[in-house]
Amino acid sequence: MTQQRLFASSAGYCQNPACNTPLFKDTGSEVVHIAELAHVFAANADGPRAPGELTEAERGAFENLIVLCASCHTKIDKAEADYPVELLREWKASHQAAISKIFGATKLASRWEVRKVIEPLLAENWSLFESLNPNLPYSENPESEIAAKWQGAMRQRILPNNRRILAMLDENREYMTAGEVQVLEQFRQHVDDLGLRHLTDVAPADQCLFPAAMTTMMVDE
Incomplete structure (x- = not known):
């Protein structure tokens, strides 16, 4: 259920904190999604941010995937040097923290x-x-x-x-x-x-x- 976990963690927004584009667009006649699952380390040995010693299962795991809009996905893969692994992991972590705050997950008194x-x-x-x-x-x-x-x-x-x-x-x-x-x-x-x-x-x-x-x-x- 990796795909389900990823959509839940994104809450329907691009996980690039500088973007945060809604991933579900109402066209008037229907609602379409523009979400794409991007790899932190590439899915194959010659892709952007080559995976090194990661197994095939690890490449497709929740921890190695991030939910982005099509534009951000294209940018991180075409300009690999500007979007290192550490930055993408930071995007995902900060997005999840922000979503938790938005959802109002706070301790209450009663x-x-x-x-x-x-x-x-x-x-x-x-x-x-x-x-x-x-x-x-x-x-x-x-x-x-x-x-x-x-x-x-x-x-x-x-x-x-x-x-x-x-x-x-x-x-x-x-x-x-x-x-x-x-x-x-x-x-x-x-x-x-x-x-x-x-x-x-x-x-x-x-x-x-x-x-x-x-x-x-x-x-x-």
Whole structure:
């Protein structure tokens, strides 16, 4: 699931901190992605930033890949000397740190405060689901205008909201009951499956549904 992890870590933006271009573009009729998976060390022995002693598996591992827009990918490979391995690793690390900050993954003082953060995100996701209803027949028709809106909502709002919710809950697990921890992991699998379905070419065989108990997560008893 390397591709899924990479898209999740990018949060939908080019990982060059001087660029940060959104990788999903709404053309009006559909949402297209311009993301490219670039190698830190090249995928082959004669590519940019030659891999030296790396095995084939190591070249294709999460640690050796970075998500860029097409323009940045072209630049780092055509001007290899200006984009050494250390710089690309720094890009990726700083991007992930910035995304964590954006997602608001901070320690809070109580369950109530955590709930205050995640409740509007859950509400927005539910509102989008209700208004666009992906379970209707049009959802599988790529030419449907509503299907395109659903795909755009999923990539631009629902998936980022889900990552914010996960980040906040992970940072405040100490307030969770044992049952809530189980629900959190079910939600995590649901989010991962959504990412596979909507951000990659891989469709999960048995997609995990949204756990209903998330609607009462961190609600004071």
